[in-house]
Amino acid sequence: MILKSQVEWALHCCAILAGLPEGRYLSTKALAEFHGVPKEYLSKALQSLSQAGLVHTTLGPSGGYRLAGTPAELTFLDIVEAVEGKARTFVCNNIRANNPCRPQGYCESGACAVARVMWEADEAWRDKLRSVRLSDLIDTLAKEIPAELWKSSFEWVLERAG
Amino acid sequence: MILKSQVEWALHCCAILAGLPEGRYLSTKALAEFHGVPKEYLSKALQSLSQAGLVHTTLGPSGGYRLAGTPAELTFLDIVEAVEGKARTFVCNNIRANNPCRPQGYCESGACAVARVMWEADEAWRDKLRSVRLSDLIDTLAKEIPAELWKSSFEWVLERAG
């Protein structure tokens, strides 16, 4: 059970977009080149972000993406769920229904204890992701990334931002 | 990103095995029939439990599986990890290494902030699973399952336990 690589891509892209000046847009092409991933496939991840309303887009030359809100309004969970979906990671196949001792017409009263525990764990995962904002990530990155690299990356992006 | 159905199967099988009297064993065949799942494939899940040391096995007629310890010593995490593996759900493809601005020979100092957050969320999921013991599940099931069904299932199992 492994998250799609698009999740990592989307998170990194949002981190880049967070540094974009007001009103500017960055294209799929630039984001793909910066991260060294296939443009067409990254495009699907960005479209997921767009459909979830996390980013705004414009068409045409100098078009591309920018965050829909401030980095403080965007959580890891928003981004992860936009790409990975909101479905729970444990699906109940209701195998108890095959129990040979089960009385005819016995109707389960909702999900059993097994499923509930698994879903609680799922929620714990989501709670953690919900508690970290994109702005928190930027703060950490700014501290950890060498100032020179941070600056040159920023300039690289600005050169290509429409 | 969805957990294997074997996870559900393994959890249910452990719940059944927890009710087994000391020294008795229950076969793959019986467990598969009880849950209505393919015997050969369920066998793989049970082998995973065996390899993880969670259950003991014996061969021959009247052979099968029993818990290696008490239900209180076994957590959800033990069972889930035995079947699903201990690998983290977020894998870092190190796409920052493709950054065109990255200085030659620049060596990353461990995983970046993105990966660390995702791994913390993964840990939160595992912490939750670690906090629930098999004995807790049995307690809940005993409360929720109709006494009659509980009893007949128990008898069904005992008839087939070696």
Next chain:
DNA sequence: CAAATAGGGATATCTATTATCCGTAATAAC
């Protein structure tokens, strides 16, 4: 010895992920 079992290897099938390609509509620059 005969029957039943766990275990493991090989293999097939199905599904989801990963990736590419192409056509369309919209937009900006010229």
Next chain:
DNA sequence: GTTATTACGGATAATAGATATCCCTATTTG
């Protein structure tokens, strides 16, 4: 207006992983 560039969506192919089956072996019970 024309052209270049872009996001978007549909179709499709390639790959990997999950699901499932089959068969052989060693071991144990009776």
